[in-house]
Amino acid sequence: SQTIHQWPATLVQPVGSPLSLECTVEGTSNPNLYWYRQAAGRGLQLLFYSVGIGQISSEVPQNLSASRPQDRQFILSSKKLLLSDSGFYLCAWSAGGTLEAFFGQGTRLTVV
Amino acid sequence: KQEVTQIPAALSVPEGENLVLNCSFTDSAIYNLQWFRQDPGKGLTSLLLIQSSQREQTSGRLNASLDKSSGRSTLYIAASQPGDSATYLCAALRSTSNTGKLIFGQGTTLQVKP
Numbered sequence: 001s002q003t004i005h006q007w008p009a010t011l012v013q014p015v016g017s018p019l020s021l022e023c024t025v026e027g028t029s030n031p032n033l034y035w036y037r038q039a040a041g042r043g044l045q046l047l048f049y050s051v052g053i054g055q056i057s058s059e060v061p062q063n064l065s066a067s068r069p070q071d072r073q074f075i076l077s078s079k080k081l082l083l084s085d086s087g088f089y090l091c092a093w094s095a096g097g098t099l100e101a102f103f104g105q106g107t108r109l110t111v112v
Numbered sequence: 113k114q115e116v117t118q119i120p121a122a123l124s125v126p127e128g129e130n131l132v133l134n135c136s137f138t139d140s141a142i143y144n145l146q147w148f149r150q151d152p153g154k155g156l157t158s159l160l161l162i163q164s165s166q167r168e169q170t171s172g173r174l175n176a177s178l179d180k181s182s183g184r185s186t187l188y189i190a191a192s193q194p195g196d197s198a199t200y201l202c203a204a205l206r207s208t209s210n211t212g213k214l215i216f217g218q219g220t221t222l223q224v225k226p
Contacts, residue, residue, distance in 0.1 A: 006155075032212045044201070044216040051211055059213075090155055094212035098163060099205060101146060101214055103156040 002027035006091045006104030013111055019064075019078040021107050023091030026072065031093040033074040034101070035066055038088040050074060086111045114139040116204050118217035125192055126225050133187040133220045135202035140180045143205040146214065147176050147187050150199045159200075160187070164207060192224045 006023045013019060025031050035047045046059045048066035056066050063082050067075045074091060091104040115138045125131055135145070144163045148156040160169045160176040162185065168177040175188040185202055199221045203214035 034212070043218045044203075044214075046213055049211055049213055057211075088153075092156075098144060098161060099212040100144075100158060100161045101203070101212060102158055103148070105155040106153075108153065 002093075002102065004091060004093055004102055004104045006107060008107060009105065010108045011110070013081050013109065015083055015111055016080045019076070019081050019085070019109070021076040021089055021091075021109075023074045023076075023104055024072055025074075025093045028072070028093070028095055030071060031095040032099070033068060033072075034092040034094075035074065035076050036090045036092060036103075038090060038106075040087075044090065048076070081111045083111050085109065114142075114204055114206060114215045116202060116215050116217040118200075118202060118220050120220060121218065122221045122223075124223040124225065127192060127194060129192050129224075130188070130190050131192055131222070133189070133200050133202075133222070135185040135187070135217055137183050137185075137204045137215075139204075139206070140183055141207045142180065143207045145176075145178055145185050146203050146205070147174075147185075148201045148203065150201060150219070152199075156201065189222075192222075194224050194226050196224050197222055 003026045033050045036044045038044050050068045064078050089107045092101050094101045117136045146161045147159045162169050162178040173190040178185045199219045201219045203216045
């Protein structure tokens with residue numbers, strides 16, 4: 001069966017520090033991968049998606065970047081965090097004919 | 113541009129009640145519609161997925177329906193239990209998308225009182 005792992009679960013970082021969140025998927029090959037952000041009281045916003053290794057599409061201009069160094073690995077990064085980067089970050093994958101999406105457990109990022 | 117709306121934003125019911133959560137979307141050209149559950153501080157759990165050619169899907173006490181012509185989907189929960197308390201999100205996938213990008217509603221937060 002397929003599983004998705006996302007870490008860390010919580011993170012407190014000072015303004016201006018770098019960020020690296022990692023997501024890996026097991027049990028499937030060539031999945032579509034996604035990073036979403038869920039701000040307090042708001043819906044989920046798609047940040048990045050990837051349909052293959054090295055292929056990254058950005059949905060909104062921001063202080064963050066994403067990379068896909070391996071087929072089932074998706075990384076969210078920032079060189080210098082802003083207060084506004086605080087939020088709940090969710091990684092997801094989909095594949096196959098139905099494109100059903102499956103989500104990780106999320107990372108709560110607090111920038112102080 | 114696809115917009116997804118969920119009403120009400122919050123709902124409180126006594127245990128045992130049958131209830132319906134509503135989801136509406138503006139663009140009927142969808143590939144599928146997916147319902148998720150989110151517990152506080154947790155990720156999303158996929159509950160049901162309805163493909164555009166289907167009208168409903170069932171899993172246990174949950175039944176989701178899809179009416180593309182009216183731009184609506186409903187999630188029916190039978191015999192609600194306190195363990196059903198969570199936020200329920202619906203998300204639509206555009207029919208022209210081969211990337212799986214979902215458009216989410218804001219969610220309905222359900223509280224089932226013992």
